[in-house]
Amino acid sequence: MWWYLSFVGEKGWRGGCYVYVETTDLGREGVFAATMKAHMLKINPGGTVAAVPKPPGAPDPEPHMQHRLLNHKDEGLNRADGTPLVGKPEHCECTACRGN
Numbered sequence: 001m002w003w004y005l006s007f008v009g010e011k012g013w014r015g016g017c018y019v020y021v022e023t024t025d026l027g028r029e030g031v032f033a034a035t036m037k038a039h040m041l042k043i044n045p046g047g048t049v050a051a052v053p054k055p056p057g058a059p060d061p062e063p064h065m066q067h068r069l070l071n072h073k074d075e076g077l078n079r080a081d082g083t084p085l086v087g088k089p090e091h092c093e094c095t096a097c098r099g100n
Helices: 028-040
Strands: 002-009 012-020 047-055
Touching: 002 028, 012 028, 028 047
Parallel strands: none
Antiparallel strands: 002 012, 002 047
């Protein structure tokens, strides 16, 4: 199952990632498995995490968006409401903004 993880630090958004984990649990165990996968892949920038499973019937994330830390410059990255994330968010400490 694909999960989208979004990371937020004290100063703002730190980045997001799509990870695939072998779980059918949509609760705490699924969130934990997805977060641990991001940590193992070294794409967890730290901070507070919000995790959302891919809705049934929704397409898989594009291959270039899978299993890597995404920042506000990645094309195709959308806000939670589905609108495109265009330009730099007001409060951002993602890898593109930190220069990492």
